Amino acid sequence: xxxxxxxxxxxxxxxxxxxxxxxxxxxxxxxxxxxxxxxxxxxxxxxxxxxxxxxxxxxxxxxxxxxxxxxxxxxxxxxxxxxxxxxxxxxxxxxxxxxxxxxxxxxxxxxxxxxxxxxxxxxxxxxxxxxxxxxxxxxxxxxxxxxxxxxxxxxx
Amino acid sequence: xxxxxxxxxxxxxxxxxxxxxxxxxxxxxxxxxxxxxxxxxxxxxxxxxxxxxxxxxxxxxxxxxxxxxxxxxxxxxxxxxxxxxxxxxxxxxxxxxxxxxxxxxxxxxxxxxxxxxxxxxxxxxxxxxxxxxxxxxxxxxxxxxxxxxxxxxxxxxxxxxxxxxxxxxxxxxxxxxxxxxxxxxxxxxxxxxxxxxxxxxxxxx
Numbered sequence: 001x002x003x004x005x006x007x008x009x010x011x012x013x014x015x016x017x018x019x020x021x022x023x024x025x026x027x028x029x030x031x032x033x034x035x036x037x038x039x040x041x042x043x044x045x046x047x048x049x050x051x052x053x054x055x056x057x058x059x060x061x062x063x064x065x066x067x068x069x070x071x072x073x074x075x076x077x078x079x080x081x082x083x084x085x086x087x088x089x090x091x092x093x094x095x096x097x098x099x100x101x102x103x104x105x106x107x108x109x110x111x112x113x114x115x116x117x118x119x120x121x122x123x124x125x126x127x128x129x130x131x132x133x134x135x136x137x138x139x140x141x142x143x144x145x146x147x148x149x150x151x152x153x154x155x156x
Numbered sequence: 157x158x159x160x161x162x163x164x165x166x167x168x169x170x171x172x173x174x175x176x177x178x179x180x181x182x183x184x185x186x187x188x189x190x191x192x193x194x195x196x197x198x199x200x201x202x203x204x205x206x207x208x209x210x211x212x213x214x215x216x217x218x219x220x221x222x223x224x225x226x227x228x229x230x231x232x233x234x235x236x237x238x239x240x241x242x243x244x245x246x247x248x249x250x251x252x253x254x255x256x257x258x259x260x261x262x263x264x265x266x267x268x269x270x271x272x273x274x275x276x277x278x279x280x281x282x283x284x285x286x287x288x289x290x291x292x293x294x295x296x297x298x299x300x301x302x303x304x305x306x307x308x309x310x311x312x313x314x315x316x317x318x319x320x321x322x323x324x325x326x327x328x329x330x331x332x333x334x335x336x337x338x339x340x341x342x343x344x345x346x347x348x349x350x351x352x353x354x355x356x357x358x359x360x361x
Contacts, residue, residue: 035324049324056349061358108335116354117338124331128324130349134356142357146324 029076030097030107033148034085035128036073040066041140053130057144060132064142087114087145089137097149101125105152114143125152167191172198176205326350 037050039057043066046054054067070088077083082096091114098120099108110120114135123129128146135143167175167188174180175188192199220228326349334344334352341355 052324052326052349053351056345056351059348060345060353106331110336113352113354115356116342118336119334119338119342119352120336121352122333122335123327126325127327127331129327129332130351132351132353132357134354146326 028100029078030100031074031076031150032083032085032095032097033072033074033128033150034087034093034095035146035148036070036087037130037144037146038068038070038088038137039064039142039144040068042066043068053144053146057130057132061142067144082110087135088143089135091133091135091143093145095147101149101152101154103154105154107149109147109149111147113145123149125149165191166195166198172202173205176202177209 037053039054041063045066045068047067047069050067050069054064057064057067073085075083075085077095077097079097079100082094084092084094086092093114094112096110097107098110101107105125106122107125108120108122110118111131112118113131113133115133121129126148128148130144130146133143133145137143165187171180171184171188175185175192180188192202329350332344332350334342339355343353343355345351345353
């Protein structure tokens, strides 16, 4: 009876491990988060989460007073595969993670913002890099988005 | 004999007809015969009935012969056979189409006249589904992954985890490095927080 219990317990562990592995994303997939922001020249409300971005953008253009979060998109994508993220008003951005986190937890990203050419850069994982576009959803608004890549596993 | 006694002993028309046809026997026959003796005018009716019967028998059509019966029966069987004539099939199709249309109209109109008033509609829903029907499958919370949402709607979620936006941590100047850019005018602005800025974002050239 003891052997039966042990074998059954082992079987359950195998099944559980299989279920966990089946649900978890592939190990090499990278999670890319895109935050879509709209800066306004008329609406002065600033989302608390955007205070840092708002402060810096206001320095460049004092006409932009308000900053609101439109939405946030997260996708798990394999390296070197471009994925398209919808921003606003059918504006899209193509993002490719050329390399995952290295020993310094830095990733290499290639991005194609709307109305702008491709940019390839190296940035630390887990932090957002804002990109200010020229696209105006309305005459008194400006589209800004920020990209973050995860995980930061030190190249493991 | 008084009038009412006369009426009560008068044979019924059926008895008189049976007497005229010779179908009464025994006391009934005797009673009718006695009554007719006392009522000559009624006897005349009986004689007229007998004359009519004789005329019927003399002028009735002869019975069909056996061959005639066989011919008729054969014709009946032939008519009962299913016809394969296309002309009949077409009319059958027309008839079926008409019946179908009538059924559809009846189905649409009947509820207006047959449906019970709202006050008598049972309010208790059917609680038990047939045993052979399975309930609709429903996802579990851990199976749902939010891809896109408005961060302000985080509190409205009942399943899955909201997108983690409690803190937007930005890169620093030491962290960022541009390797390649298609547009040479793209700059990494030297602000407190580094940002990639479209040269035309603020109306520049």
